[in-house]
Amino acid sequence: MTKTAGVTAVDERLFLQSVARALDVLEAFAQSPRPKSLGEIAAATGINKSAAQRIGQTLLARGYLERADSGGLMLGRRLLDRSFDYLRSNPLIERATPVLMELRKLAGERVDLSLFDDTSTIYAIRLQSKRETFYATLPGRRIPTFLSSGGRACMAQMADAAVDDLLARSDRRPLTPKSRTGLPEIWEKVREARTEGYSWAAEEALIGEVVLAAAVLDGDRRPIGAVHVAGSLSEWAIPDFRRRFSPLAIEAARALST
Amino acid sequence: MTKTAGVTAVDERLFLQSVARALDVLEAFAQSPRPKSLGEIAAATGINKSAAQRIGQTLLARGYLERADSGGLMLGRRLLDRSFDYLRSNPLIERATPVLMELRKLAGERVDLSLFDDTSTIYAIRLQSKRETFYATLPGRRIPTFLSSGGRACMAQMADAAVDDLLARSDRRPLTPKSRTGLPEIWEKVREARTEGYSWAAEEALIGEVVLAAAVLDGDRRPIGAVHVAGSLSEWAIPDFRRRFSPLAIEAARALST
DNA sequence: CACGAGCGTATCGGCGCCCAATACTTGGGT
């Protein structure tokens, strides 16, 4: 039972091939979310057409896939039910909802709760403010930990060795031209977050956007997520933005920490 | 290939038992989202402990389940990735996002996009306004079509026989004491929606809340979802609320219809 | 302290579910 990249390794004999393949099929739509034919699914997942057919029919019958107008298969609405169950089951989400609402009201800017998940970070709650660009603000979006303000705030709470390990396993490709991808610059931001109590990032994930975040800790003082405040560079100078919102984010994150 | 309750029936020989059981395990958390032991999972899904173990290990390895502190299994963050893919793949969601943002700004109240799914209706996008009660406002929440304003707006676009069929298949249990569950009262609201172009409901899903909604139609004039505006009865009289927001919801829904 | 009831974990023989190749049917493009 060893740990590899944050995922528990499993004895082969306890591993269900067909379940894993079904998950492969669903995950195939992460690359390109357009409808796919059985042949495309088979090619994308490395299984043959017969297996794709069986898996497709099964997921279709359960609502996790749907027929597109074109006749192909696309993701189904039933997936929303499962993520709803997840959100509802997570005590942090429940505690965070009213706190974030209040923060959103105070700040007047977009407010997010992200969940720390090793080399990436997922947005679980997103409270919009103004006009935003479609899917960049959907819940469920993943951002590499190393370039997210929330991710850096989480790394700041970890031991040096753990941060080094995480960064070594990260795929450090930039999302924008301003993404900091070099180890020294990332470490600099992590150290800054340790002294300031929060981290910030300007245009590293989305052009024109400045974000700051403070980490939420569990009972063992380990980071489990972060509270973000995001604003537009067309409305804010970075020093003003930091001065104004960092105390609010830190306060909210502390309220959520066990 | 017959249709039953909106789900396509599948040849038994194309149906993967272990995949279906894995989905059963995930769906078991819909009833009560707390962490479960293997024994509880086995009992809830009707499979034995060995199968639950294998499925659990597989879903755990893929991140769709996680270990709770107690040692039990709970839903995993990976579920959010799949719902993100779904939202991203749905063209309606993409078109609706800016329209709803604008509507939210104009109305100043909570705005939702729901997806029509036979006897129930799912909230896909939720733009909050003020303080709200936790999971009632999470995306992915399902409401019975017959008592949701958006669901009734959708039914108003269907043939009489189809509405009768849908209502006959519905589980018409109330969500609140004010939920209308009788067929005549529901039909009355459907007819009202046909003449008014929108539907409304007061405290039928949530106490203290009034909602109105207009249906979004696809290229064949069939309902695929609805645009909602929701307000608090502590701030609005129902006639004022209807007069003020119904034109906005109708306009937004028309803009989203193909 | 012994005990048993849970838990998660691990093992194993055997059967039946899933495998993959194949053929059929349909529809769209040339």
Next chain:
DNA sequence: ACCCAAGTATTGGGCGCCGATACGCTCGTG
């Protein structure tokens, strides 16, 4: 009319899954 690629359906065979069983552990309990 042709062909290619799509989804659909069928089949025999093999091995992957099935489920009973057993092990070690941590509880709360008598």
